[in-house]
Amino acid sequence: MTAAAFRVDPQGSLTDVTGIAVGHYQRTGGGWRTGTTAVIARSGATAGVDVRGAGPGTRETDLLRPENLVQQVHGICLTGGSAYGLAAADGMMHWLESRSIGFPVGPLAHQIVPIVPAAVIFDLGRGGDYTHRPDIEFGRRAATRARTSAEANGSVGAGTGAVAGGLQGGVGSASTTLSNGIVVSALAVVNAAGSLVNPASGMPWESSAHQLRRPTTDERSALAAATSSPSLPATGVLNTTIGVVATTAQLSKAECTKVAGVAHDGMARAIRPVHSMFDGDTVFALATGIHVLSESQASGLRAEGSRAALLNLILDAAAQCFAAACTQAIVSARSLGGPLAYRDLCSSAFAPTPRRSAT
Amino acid sequence: MTAAAFRVDPQGSLTDVTGIAVGHYQRTGGGWRTGTTAVIARSGATAGVDVRGAGPGTRETDLLRPENLVQQVHGICLTGGSAYGLAAADGMMHWLESRSIGFPVGPLAHQIVPIVPAAVIFDLGRGGDYTHRPDIEFGRRAATRARTSAEANGSVGAGTGAVAGGLQGGVGSASTTLSNGIVVSALAVVNAAGSLVNPASGMPWESSAHQLRRPTTDERSALAAATSSPSLPATGVLNTTIGVVATTAQLSKAECTKVAGVAHDGMARAIRPVHSMFDGDTVFALATGIHVLSESQASGLRAEGSRAALLNLILDAAAQCFAAACTQAIVSARSLGGPLAYRDLCSSAFAPTPRRSAT
Numbered sequence: 110m111t112a113a114a115f116r117v118d119p120q121g122s123l124t125d126v127t128g129i130a131v132g133h134y135q136r137t138g139g140g141w142r143t144g145t146t147a148v149i150a151r152s153g154a155t156a157g158v159d160v161r162g163a164g165p166g167t168r169e170t171d172l173l174r175p176e177n178l179v180q181q182v183h184g185i186c187l188t189g190g191s192a193y194g195l196a197a198a199d200g201m202m203h204w205l206e207s208r209s210i211g212f213p214v215g216p217l218a219h220q221i222v223p224i225v226p227a228a229v230i231f232d233l234g235r236g237g238d239y240t241h242r243p244d245i246e247f248g249r250r251a252a253t254r255a256r257t258s259a260e261a262n263g264s265v266g267a268g269t270g271a272v273a274g275g276l277q278g279g280v281g282s283a284s285t286t287l288s289n290g291i292v293v294s295a296l297a298v299v300n301a302a303g304s305l306v307n308p309a310s311g312m313p314w315e316s317s318a319h320q321l322r323r324p325t326t327d328e329r330s331a332l333a334a335a336t337s338s339p340s341l342p343a344t345g346v347l348n349t350t351i352g353v354v355a356t357t358a359q360l361s362k363a364e365c366t367k368v369a370g371v372a373h374d375g376m377a378r379a380i381r382p383v384h385s386m387f388d389g390d391t392v393f394a395l396a397t398g399i400h401v402l403s404e405s406q407a408s409g410l411r412a413e414g415s416r417a418a419l420l421n422l423i424l425d426a427a428a429q430c431f432a433a434a435c436t437q438a439i440v441s442a443r444s445l446g447g448p449l450a451y452r453d454l455c456s457s458a459f460a461p462t463p464r465r466s467a468t
Numbered sequence: 469m470t471a472a473a474f475r476v477d478p479q480g481s482l483t484d485v486t487g488i489a490v491g492h493y494q495r496t497g498g499g500w501r502t503g504t505t506a507v508i509a510r511s512g513a514t515a516g517v518d519v520r521g522a523g524p525g526t527r528e529t530d531l532l533r534p535e536n537l538v539q540q541v542h543g544i545c546l547t548g549g550s551a552y553g554l555a556a557a558d559g560m561m562h563w564l565e566s567r568s569i570g571f572p573v574g575p576l577a578h579q580i581v582p583i584v585p586a587a588v589i590f591d592l593g594r595g596g597d598y599t600h601r602p603d604i605e606f607g608r609r610a611a612t613r614a615r616t617s618a619e620a621n622g623s624v625g626a627g628t629g630a631v632a633g634g635l636q637g638g639v640g641s642a643s644t645t646l647s648n649g650i651v652v653s654a655l656a657v658v659n660a661a662g663s664l665v666n667p668a669s670g671m672p673w674e675s676s677a678h679q680l681r682r683p684t685t686d687e688r689s690a691l692a693a694a695t696s697s698p699s700l701p702a703t704g705v706l707n708t709t710i711g712v713v714a715t716t717a718q719l720s721k722a723e724c725t726k727v728a729g730v731a732h733d734g735m736a737r738a739i740r741p742v743h744s745m746f747d748g749d750t751v752f753a754l755a756t757g758i759h760v761l762s763e764s765q766a767s768g769l770r771a772e773g774s775r776a777a778l779l780n781l782i783l784d785a786a787a788q789c790f791a792a793a794c795t796q797a798i799v800s801a802r803s804l805g806g807p808l809a810y811r812d813l814c815s816s817a818f819a820p821t822p823r824r825s826a827t
Contacts, residue, residue, distance in 0.1 A: 161729065163726060163776075309676075317668075367522060367745075370520065370743065371741075371743050371744075373736075374736035374741070374742060374743060377732075377733035377736040377737060377787075378736060378737055378740075381737075382730075382733075382780075382783065382784040382787060383733060384729065384730050384733060384783070385730075385780045385783055385784070386726075386776040386777070386779050386780050386783070387776065387780065417522075417745040417746065418745070418746075420745050421741075421744045421745050421746065424741065424743070424744055424745070425741040425744070428736075428741060
C-alpha cells in the first residue's frame with residue numbers, strides 16, 4: 110500500500126462507470142433554490158449503503174442490508190427538500206416503471222417494482238419559500254434528463270440549495286481507473302456544516318488531485334470573513350453530505366456496504382468536522398459487475414491477488430474519489446444569490462499557470 | 469462550526485480524563501516484540517465501540533451494543549498477539565476481580581464479573597518467534613502498572629510490535645479541554661498498513677497540533693526508501709489501529725457509540741489508506757460522567773445549548789484528539805530492532821526552533 114496504483118481524475122464523472130447515467134433537475138428564483146439528482150442504472154447494479162450522519166433522511170436503505178432479498182437497485186435518488194424531498198424518488202420509480210425497469214414481483218412484464226433508494230439534504234427555505242421543495246415531478250424530470258455522458262458539476266440538481274461551511278455547496282464528481290482496468294467513480298452532494306477549506310491556506314483540505322493555486326492573503330481574509338459570518342451559528346444547522354460511489358467490479362451487497370463505508374473516509378478528509386449530530390451523511394455504493402474479481406479468498410492473506418487484496422484497491426479508490434468529488438463540488442459551485450462561492454472569493458486559486466511546488 | 473472552541477494538546481494523555489488509568493507491559497528481545505496496554509476505569513465508565521476495519525479481533529463488543537444490559541465497563545484491553553492476545557483481557561479481569569471491581573451478578577460482594585472489552589493488533593512473529601505473544605500474565609502486569617498520571621507514548625505496551633506504513637508504530641495520546649470544561653482524550657495503538665506520512669512533504673498527514681519542521685530533501689528520500697521497501701507488499705499484510713477515546717461527559721451507551729464512530733474520522737485523516745480488508749480498526753469510547761450535559765433535546769435544533777449541539781463538540785474533539793494521538797504514536801516511536809522509526813529518518817522535524825510559517 111505504499112504507492113497508489115491509480116491517479117484520481119477530478120474532472121471524472123460518475124458515469125465513467127459504464128451503465129450509470131446521471132440527470133439533474135433544479136428550480137431557482139421565485140422562492141426556489143433546490144433540486145434533485147437522479148442516478149440511473151437501467152440494467153441494475155448491486156448496491157450497499159453506509160449512513161454515518163446522525164440526522165439522516167433516507168428510504169429503501171433497510172432493503173440494502175446484505176441479508177435482505179433484493180440484490181440490485183435501478184436508481185439512487187439524491188435530493189434537496191429534507192424528508193419532504195423523498196417524494197422525488199416516486200418520480201424516478203414511475204419513470205423506471207414506464208420503461209419496464211424494476212424488480213419482478215409477478216409473472217407479467219409490467220409486474221415490477223423499481224428499486225430506488227434515496228437520501229436527502231436539508232435545504233428548506235434557502236430559496237426564500239419554506240414550502241418550495243422537490244416533489245414527484247422533480248424526480249421524474251431528473252430521471253428524464255439522465256445521460257451516460259459526463260454530468261454537470263457545481264450548483265445543479267440536489268446541490269442547488271446546498272451550503273458548505275458557509276459557502277455555496279453543490280455537486281462534484283471524480284473517477285479513476287485501476288491498473289487492472291476496474292473503474293471507480295464518485296458523485297457527492299456537499300451540504301456540510303463543516304468546512305472544505307483549510308483556513309490557514311485558503312485551499313481545500315483535499316486538493317492533491319486538483320490543480321489549484323494558493324489564494325492571496327486578501328482572498329484568504331475574505332474567505333475567513335465569509336465563512337465565519339454571524340448568520341452561521343456554530344451549532345443548530347441541519348446539513349448533510351450524500352453521494353454515490355460506483356464501480357465496474359462485480360461485488361456482493363456486503364462488499365458494496367464496505368465500499369460505501371470506506372468512501373466516508375474520503376468525506377472525513379475533505380470536510381471538517383463531519384458526521385455530526387446535525388449531518389445526515391450517507392453514501393451509496395453501486396457495482397455494475399462488468400469486471401469479475403478473483404475468487405481466491407480461501408487462502409487467507411497469502412495470495413497476492415486475493416479477492417480481499419483487490420477489494421482493498423477499490424476501497425482506497427472509493428475514498429480518494431469521494432474526497433476529490435467533495436472538493437470538486439466546492440470548487441465548481443457558483444453562487445445562486447445565496448452564499449458566495451469559493452471561486453468568487455478565491456479566484457486566483459484557478460489561475461491557469463500551475464503551482465510550482467505542491468505540498 | 470466555523471472556529472474550533474478548543475485546542476488539541478498532542479502531549480495530552482488519556483488519563484487527563486479523571487477516573488481513567490493506563491498501564492503498559494511489553495517484552496522485547498529473545499524472540500519477543502509485543503505487549504499489552506491496560507486502560508482501567510475503577511469506578512466504571514459508560515462505553516461504546518465502533519469496529520470499522522474488516523479484519524477485527526475483539527471480545528465483549530456485543531455487550532456494548534446500546535440495547536444490551538451492561539452499561540459500564542471497568543477496563544479496555546488493547547494488545548498485540550492477534551486473536552491469541554485476547555487472553556490478556558483475562559489477566560485484567562483477574563486483577564479487577566481481586567479488587568472487587570465488576571458488574572454485580574449476585575448478592576455477595578465477590579459475585580462480580582469485571583467487564584473488559586478488548587481489541588488486538590496483528591504483530592505475530594515480529595520479534596522473531598511466532599509463538600511469543602501476550603497471554604494472561606501480560607494483562608495482569610499491564611493492569612498492575614496502570615497509573616492515573618500521564619502514560620508513556622511510543623513503542624510501549626500494545627504498540628511494542630506495531631508497524632505503521634513501514635515504520636515502527638506505537639502508542640500515542642492527545643487531549644483537549646472544551647470551553648465548558650469537558651475533557652476529551654484519546655489513546656491510539658497505531659499498526660497500520662497505510663501511512664501516517666505525506667510522501668510529498670515528509671510530514672505526518674495530520675500535524676497541525678504538532679510543532680514539527682519539514683524534513684530535509686535527503687530525509688524525505690530516506691523516508692521514501694524505508695517505506696517502499698520490497699519487504700512491504702502492497703497487499704497481504706494484516707494490520708490494525710485500535711484505541712480509546714475518553715471524556716468526562718455523562719453520555720449514554722448510544723452516544724458513546726457515536727463518539728467512537730466519529731473518532732474513526734480522525735483515524736481516516738491521519739492514516740491513508742485505512743479501514744481496509746486487512747485492518748481490524750476499532751475504537752472504544754468511555755464516558756466517566758463527571759460533567760452532566762444539558763437535557764434540552766426536545767426542542768429539535770432551535771436550542772443553541774441543546775444536548776446534540778454539545779455532543780457535536782465532543783464528536784469533533786474526539787476526531788481531532790484521535791488524529792493527534794495517531795500522529796503522536798508515529799513521532800514518539802523508537803526503533804526496537806525492527807523497522808526504523810520516523811524520528812530516526814526525519815530528525816530535523818524535531819529541531820527545537822519552531823517553523824516560521826505553518827500550512
